[in-house]
Amino acid sequence: MQHGLVCWKCGADLAALTLPLSRRDECARCRAELHVCRMCVEYDTAVAKHCREPTAEEVSDKQHANFCDFFRPRPKAFLPPDTAAVDSARSELERLFGKR
8 A cells, every 4th residue: 555654763665564553663773662752643843842733732741652543644753854954064164174
């Protein structure tokens, strides 16, 4: 079954998994738990408690499996790290202090 899900932590394709995801499902590549807030369509860092579902109980650890009944997996949950900012800072430090 094609559902377009990828791991929230490493971006690996999760097409081999069937829906609904169980609380114990893990990414085959990085072993990250998948029934987590970071993988949910309701996850949003711009709102209180990082969840758009107003009646959901607060989950303190957004990266570990939980029992939330509102969990629905979000396609494109993986956000690649912003390496441009790191590279820019590194270049600026090398310019200021010289490369060793």
